[in-house]
Amino acid sequence: MSSASTSETDARYRYACEIARAAASRAYSWYQQRQKLVVEHKRDLQDVVSEADRNVEDLIKTLIAERYPDDAVIGEESGGNTQGATYVWVVDPIDGTACFINGLHNWCVSLAVLCEGEAVIGVVCDPNHQELFHARQGQGAWMNETRIHAHNAQHLNEGLLGLSNSSRVPSESVTSLITGLTAQGGMFIRIGSGALTSAWAAAGRLIGYYEAHMNPWDSLPGIVLMREAGGVTNDYLRNDGLKKGNPVLLANAAIYQQIKALVDNSALLD
Template sequence: MAILDNDSLLARYRFACALAESGGKRAHEFYLRRDRLQIDHKGTDLQDVVSMADREVETFIKSRIAEAFPEDGFLGEESGTSDANNPVLWVVDPIDGTSCFLNGLHTWCLSLAIVVDGEPVTGVVYDPNHHELFHAHKGEGAWLNDRPIQPHSASTVAGGVMGVGTSHRVSCADFLPFLDALLQHGGMFIRNGSGALMSAWAAAGRLIGYYEPHMNPWDGLPGLVLMREAGGATNDYLADEGIARGNPVLLANKTLYPQLQQWVKQPLR
């Protein structure tokens, strides 16, 4: 059990916000010279790419956390984990939306979460192209820069635009039933290439919600904290070893969430 008082947790929250901005600015410097980056593919999935920028920004973030909180664990998309079982775990994606990043689109971000004793308590998503820092900490509300945010007030999917995402880690059969139900009920959707950023948009009320049949923890956890602290509802992402295996992500306001949950093929906890 981690023995951390509230001041210690808030210190980490403030540090996470500042670190996300500084890491995001470093990523943006690479973005401006992206035509000179070395690009690799992860495994056999040609859509799953990684650049020198991803690796160098993650190295920067990891080293800063190690300097400030050497007792904490770290889980990064590019470097893996130094101690996934640590009571305090920083979970980081230096660039969520790498394909968008490499192709000159603005829909990418840096995402970061802090998990304490198995509970996500801090979520931060930084969009350096628009200088937008979405941040939340348990009991402190959810914010966009210095303004509080809340979910969209839609009571049906026809009341706004739904964010959706998918990947080749799941089959079409896992995703298409939700999309079909959404359209059948008069809804519309957007997929921008960054699940972490769309989750943050949902917490801020720009989208009516977000659904993806499988997300890795470095992309899924920040939006869950943001939505919960904004006053919305989410599934229990950490159920069934979510940190190790990933899980679906569903989030929306408390009125709309039960409707969306009915359309998800796999049961959500």
């Protein structure tokens, strides 16, 4: 990366943190009046969207356009076109909408920025716990002002593994992993927000995170966070992952290999 683009990326990193805080504040205001929300279903009864999602995404896109009008934006609710853009913002205004509308605290604002096709910034903001997870390529990963690091577990039974399932892939992709994990004395947790769970993994609260299929607006922030926290991840963007999504696996090097050995679609995780 040239010195000019490094400076430009640093500026976007600072602004991404500002945007995430502003969006999380807006989302939290909606959360406090969630009983009044208009809620719709997308692909199935578990895939929901509310007027809060669209309102917060509009805010994020407006803030990006004000400062970086030439940057592209891909939003979960509104899509986007990346053609010709050096910088691409990938945003989920509320990851964990089902938790959000049901009064559970497991939701967040999720942002990532790509430069020339590479994920270089990841930000996850959890307003319920006043925690901002943020990372910039080459500058480490942080929770608010505290440096974070991946868990140092060397075996699957040394902590909790974050998991999620997706209706876009067969359920066996996660049930086989659970069987293998529990057989080795491991335990798992699913909270309803992949972006927040992966941030927890980057912070060492979990030994890792796996999901058989994840969209880019949920996956890319955690991928940047984990890499900067000293862990490893699969090559998520391969095979047109930005458009189609891909599996996500992130953990320290030892746990990564142990989880990969239990996953049916491990060929996609190389």
